[in-house]
Amino acid sequence: MNVLKFDHVTKRYDGRAVVEDLSLTIGEGELFVLVGASGSGKTTTLKMINRLIEPTDGDIYFNDKRLIDTDLRDLRWNIGYVLQQIALFPNMTVGANIALIPQMKHWPKDQIKQRVDEMLEAVDLAPEKYRDRMPDELSGGEQQRVGICRALASKPPMVLMDEPFSALDPISRTSLQDMVLRLHRKLKTTIVFVTHDMNEAMKLGDRIAVMRSGKLLQVATPEEIAANPATSFVSDFFAGAAPALLDTPIFELASFGTPTTEQGSYAEDTPLQVVLGPLAEGKHVTVTAQAGNFKLNASQVLGYLAKAK
Amino acid sequence: MQNLWETFLTRRGDLLAALGEHIQLSLIALLLALLIAVPLGIWAQNHPRFAGALLQVTGVLQTIPSLALLGLLIPIVGIGTAPAIIALVVYALLPIFQNTYTGLHEIDPAYTEAADAFGMSKPLKLVKVQLPLAMPVIIGGIRTATVLIIGTATLAALVGGGGLGTFILLGINRNDTTLTLLGAIAAALLALVFSWFIARLQKWPWRVSVGVLAALALAFGGTAVYQAIAPQPETIVVAGKLGSEPEILINMYKQLIEQADANVKVSLKPNFGQTSFLFNALKSKKIDVYPEFTGTVVTSLVKPTAKQNQAIANGADSYPIAEKLLNQQQLTMGKPMKYNNTYAVVVKQDFAKAHQITKLSQLNQFATPLKAGFDLEFNSRQDGYKGIQSLYGLTFNVKTLDASLRYQALDGGQVQVTDGYSTDSQIRQYHLLALKDDKQLFPVYRGAPLMRQDFAKAHPQVVKALNQLANRITEPEMQEMNYQVNVKGQSAAKVAKAYLKAHGLLKEAR
Numbered sequence: 001m002n003v004l005k006f007d008h009v010t011k012r013y014d015g016r017a018v019v020e021d022l023s024l025t026i027g028e029g030e031l032f033v034l035v036g037a038s039g040s041g042k043t044t045t046l047k048m049i050n051r052l053i054e055p056t057d058g059d060i061y062f063n064d065k066r067l068i069d070t071d072l073r074d075l076r077w078n079i080g081y082v083l084q085q086i087a088l089f090p091n092m093t094v095g096a097n098i099a100l101i102p103q104m105k106h107w108p109k110d111q112i113k114q115r116v117d118e119m120l121e122a123v124d125l126a127p128e129k130y131r132d133r134m135p136d137e138l139s140g141g142e143q144q145r146v147g148i149c150r151a152l153a154s155k156p157p158m159v160l161m162d163e164p165f166s167a168l169d170p171i172s173r174t175s176l177q178d179m180v181l182r183l184h185r186k187l188k189t190t191i192v193f194v195t196h197d198m199n200e201a202m203k204l205g206d207r208i209a210v211m212r213s214g215k216l217l218q219v220a221t222p223e224e225i226a227a228n229p230a231t232s233f234v235s236d237f238f239a240g241a242a243p244a245l246l247d248t249p250i251f252e253l254a255s256f257g258t259p260t261t262e263q264g265s266y267a268e269d270t271p272l273q274v275v276l277g278p279l280a281e282g283k284h285v286t287v288t289a290q291a292g293n294f295k296l297n298a299s300q301v302l303g304y305l306a307k308a309k
Numbered sequence: 310m311q312n313l314w315e316t317f318l319t320r321r322g323d324l325l326a327a328l329g330e331h332i333q334l335s336l337i338a339l340l341l342a343l344l345i346a347v348p349l350g351i352w353a354q355n356h357p358r359f360a361g362a363l364l365q366v367t368g369v370l371q372t373i374p375s376l377a378l379l380g381l382l383i384p385i386v387g388i389g390t391a392p393a394i395i396a397l398v399v400y401a402l403l404p405i406f407q408n409t410y411t412g413l414h415e416i417d418p419a420y421t422e423a424a425d426a427f428g429m430s431k432p433l434k435l436v437k438v439q440l441p442l443a444m445p446v447i448i449g450g451i452r453t454a455t456v457l458i459i460g461t462a463t464l465a466a467l468v469g470g471g472g473l474g475t476f477i478l479l480g481i482n483r484n485d486t487t488l489t490l491l492g493a494i495a496a497a498l499l500a501l502v503f504s505w506f507i508a509r510l511q512k513w514p515w516r517v518s519v520g521v522l523a524a525l526a527l528a529f530g531g532t533a534v535y536q537a538i539a540p541q542p543e544t545i546v547v548a549g550k551l552g553s554e555p556e557i558l559i560n561m562y563k564q565l566i567e568q569a570d571a572n573v574k575v576s577l578k579p580n581f582g583q584t585s586f587l588f589n590a591l592k593s594k595k596i597d598v599y600p601e602f603t604g605t606v607v608t609s610l611v612k613p614t615a616k617q618n619q620a621i622a623n624g625a626d627s628y629p630i631a632e633k634l635l636n637q638q639q640l641t642m643g644k645p646m647k648y649n650n651t652y653a654v655v656v657k658q659d660f661a662k663a664h665q666i667t668k669l670s671q672l673n674q675f676a677t678p679l680k681a682g683f684d685l686e687f688n689s690r691q692d693g694y695k696g697i698q699s700l701y702g703l704t705f706n707v708k709t710l711d712a713s714l715r716y717q718a719l720d721g722g723q724v725q726v727t728d729g730y731s732t733d734s735q736i737r738q739y740h741l742l743a744l745k746d747d748k749q750l751f752p753v754y755r756g757a758p759l760m761r762q763d764f765a766k767a768h769p770q771v772v773k774a775l776n777q778l779a780n781r782i783t784e785p786e787m788q789e790m791n792y793q794v795n796v797k798g799q800s801a802a803k804v805a806k807a808y809l810k811a812h813g814l815l816k817e818a819r
Binding site: 050052077085090091100150160 | 417419420422423425426427428429430433437438441442
């Protein structure tokens with residue numbers, strides 16, 4: 001059964017498509033990972049699910065009902081949300097943060113209290129120790145555990161996670177990934193998980209959707225993607241960080257280039273790979289950048305790649 | 310220091326009353342400013358285009374000098390607490406609005422995104438997330454506004470709004486630094502206490518803070534409203550200019566009026582302001598009676614003809630002329646008292662006795678010019694030193710001194726002659742003598758109660774009671790009473806009562 005369906009969804013900002021003609025379905029109980037470099041449209045796609053962002057074209061269906069026909073509050077109460085910035089409310093205790101949505105749903109008090117403790121235990125935080133602490137007394141990893149508790153507390157059928165572990169240190173990240181897998185196996189909640197880290201996607205995803213420049217390149221299980229990458233980009237994305245490197249916006253290379261007063265022929269957010277062609281022909285490229293225009297030649301780009309590795 | 314403590318002890322009742330007025334004024338202004346600026350700051354979040362404009366407007370309002378603002382408000386809302394509160398609210402708007410707006414504006418967008426994603430309604434998001442997160446910044450703005458309000462509220466005294474400013478003004482007027490200090494210290498302490506209290510407010514839970522604020526609003530707003538609407542017996546408002554002499558006089562007025570008619574209540578507004586301010590207050594019916602000088606009337610309040618001016622200069626009584634011209638403005642003056650509070654040339658009593666001098670013209674006996682200390686204005690006035698030179702043919706070795714220093718200079722022997730007013734308490738204090746103006750150079754300033762004609766018609770018993778003072782009180786008597794209040798620290802009411810009793814104007818039975 002499909003819980004979520006994107007039907008030819010497009011999102012444009014000032015005429016520029018960030019997500020273009022996206023169609024996909026997510027099944028009940030799935031842990032679905034959207035993966036891609038920055039600017040690929042994955043976060044926009046995620047935020048269209050709980051209508052933090054509204055699509056320009058196309059429809060999204062949640063349990064076969066169009067999102068725009070669903071009461072916004074009901075929709076959001078049924079879709080948990082975990083942020084990259086964690087964003088536990090600093091004026092509330094850990095317990096109050098977790099109790100937020102059950103309270104809005106007018107659960108009985110003792111049931112809320114019980115649920116808070118239950119959730120804290122589920123993420124390996126001792127309730128009596130953590131319940132009454134303030135968020136700023138917790139480490140980043142602990143805070144995001146609480147963030148997950150908050151999203152799951154009212155037992156929503158679906159949870160959205162927007163790069164939830166990208167700001168954490170590698171050790172916390174690994175243990176939180178394991179925890180998400182464990183919780184998912186136990187609760188069978190549908191999870192849509194956004195990441196730019198292919199390793200994380202491969203580890204967590206039941207299925208993975210690879211996005212690039214607002215377009216869906218491939219949707220498949222990790223095994224299928226590994227065996228049959230749909231495009232060379234997908235296979236490169238797998239091979240390691242190289243494709244991500246080629247997606248680097250060109251202004252990152254400013255310090256390797258030569259400053260110039262000439263009008264640039266490329267915008268500063270052009271992905272690196274776009275200029276590889278002209279460079280291969282032995283030409284300079286000129287870039288218009290806010291910090292000052294600059295020129296790049298092939299050896300300067302190689303210098304950047306050698307440093308960036 | 311010792312002096313300050315003594316002044317505090319003798320005046321602590323007045324100080325407490327002024328403090329109460331000051332707190333009430335400040336709190337009402339603060340609460341009104343909060344009620345306007347906080348919702349405006351919240352509203353501006355969703356209307357960023359207006360936010361800039363509002364910041365500009367509140368900023369410009371704050372640059373209006375406070376005195377000018379009060380002056381501009383008087384024709385619109387009259388005098389008293391209303392213009393003071395409006396001015397204070399105007400000044401408090403900027404810091405509160407600015408901090409509410411920036412406090413809310415600078416919240417990390419992740420928090421508002423989270424609140425949205427959790428399906429919080431806008432009001433709930435505001436109360437549970439945005440306001441608590443912005444609270445430290447908002448409270449900062451409120452503290453700034455509070456300190457500003459309490460400081461500026463001292464100016465309320467200028468427009469009859471009362472408060473600690475009355476002490477400061479009175480101190481300046483009487484050249485009594487202890488009074489000024491007392492008012493200033495009390496205002497500063499009040500600002501500190503309030504600032505501290507508001508900082509504490511922040512540490513309490515949200516609901517407690519709101520509760521405390523609401524209770525304060527209710528307590529002070531409630532009393533203000535009650536005072537405004539509660540039925541009261543007929544009250545006659547008697548005001549006086551700055552200084553001890555008007556205060557003594559209005560206390561006599563009160564005692565005489567209340568003796569004559571048991572059904573009226575007299576409300577006193579001592580140290581109410583300067584001449585033009587009282588005159589306008591009288592015309593606009595904010596006050597009913599105040600003591601004024603005939604000389605002041607003809608020089609500042611009405612426009613005599615050239616002929617009348619000539620007559621006055623030739624020594625004619627200015628009272629009938631003043632009364633005639635006042636009647637054209639639907640005003641009337643009661644009968645004047647005896648003493649003439651005009652310029653006087655003052656010498657030490659020892660000096661006068663040694664040279665057998667009682668009259669100004671007798672100063673011509675000295676071969677070498679006497680050393681004189683005159684204030685700048687007297688020195689340059691035709692009815693001052695210039696007239697002394699031309700009319701009396703006297704020349705002094707003049708040093709111009711600040712008015713406040715003249716008597717000390719005379720007492721210390723640095724000068725032998727100085728100018729003053731004929732009822733100054735210093736004449737009694739330093740054992741001085743005001744020389745008789747035997748060639749009538751100085752204009753005649755006789756005190757009398759000034760009121761509106763309609764008031765006088767409606768209250769004949771009041772006019773009659775006040776006219777009991779006609780031709781009473783001599784210059785030495787007034788000097789003595791001023792001395793009792795200014796130097797001995799007696800209350801004006803007590804000094805007034807003692808005089809009335811001693812002269813049989815007040816019945817003992819009271």
